[in-house]
Amino acid sequence: MIDLYYWPTPNGHKVTLLLEELGLPYQIKPVNIGAGDQFKPEFLAISPNNKMPALVDHQPADGGAPQSVFESGEILLYLAEKTGRFLPADSRGRVAVLEWLFWQMAGLGPMSGQMGHFNVYAPEQIPYAIERYNNEVRRLHGVMDKRLADSAYLGGAEYSIADMASYPWIGAYDKLPVDFAAFPHLKRWHEAIAARPATQRAYALRQQVNPDAGKPLSDAERKHLFGQR
Missing domain, CATH: 3.40.30.10 (Glutaredoxin)
Structure with missing residues (x-):
């Protein structure tokens, strides 16, 4: 247990x-x-x-x-x-999944969290902080979209812990919807994960x-x- x-x-x-x-x-x-x-x-x-x-x-x-x-x-x-x-046994597949897992931990999660804080929770609006984190999260969404244009999932052809790490940070804040029109591959990936019974x-x-x-x-x-x- x-x-x-x-x-x-x-x-x-x-x-x-x-x-x-x-x-x-x-x-x-x-x-x-x-x-x-x-x-x-x-x-x-x-x-x-x-x-x-x-x-x-x-x-x-x-x-x-x-x-x-x-x-x-x-x-x-x-x-x-x-x-x-959900983690490949072969060394190259493992590297790919862990690259994107650590990318999420170091980038997508912290930057999305700061975007949410300054847009949703901060007691006063700080335009510089809002623009800074909005731009960085949009850049990270673009990084994902480019990867997903060539790969079904972040780590490769199979669903993995890299995807599970990133998925909850896409559209984490109701007041900050993702511009999926600009990122069609990210949209496809997000919808596929959302449809999984386990999700x-x-x-x-x-x-x-x-x-x-x-x-x-x-x-x-x-x-x-x-x-x-």
Whole structure:
């Protein structure tokens, strides 16, 4: 059994996308980041950077004590290696998938998050920041579109953890729709992943875990999310 410490954010969705594809038994341990659950000592013991998702695998491949894992990219890699799925075994295929996984972790996720912050959550509009991150995310969408013009998926011909890492960050904010007309290959890819039954099961967890998703943040929630040092 796997304990998944989760809240329905793009980084949380990455892991449920993979778990639903794998069919591994898991149970969700909600981490209400608006309420500050990420700062509780028991959570920090497995995720010292006070970020979700994190997981505890009670049946690790080595048969030893439960294994805790934090950082969404490493969780995807850990589960792919544990099961031998969604990560190619050949060295060149593996390199391609990991290139795009790390690209998402270093670029698409952080830049999309900053775009969302300054457009949706910031208490005041800062035109320079808005333009900076809007432009960078659009550039990254263009990078994806160019790759997907020549490849069915980011890592190659097969769906992989690279796609699961990037998918939740495309159109993550309702107020910031993606210009799919400018990126037709990205649109094709996004629609194909959205149609997968595992994707639909993963996203159905959003309302189950956080029925208040999409509501304006309270001052206390803002403090927990953006006011920590």
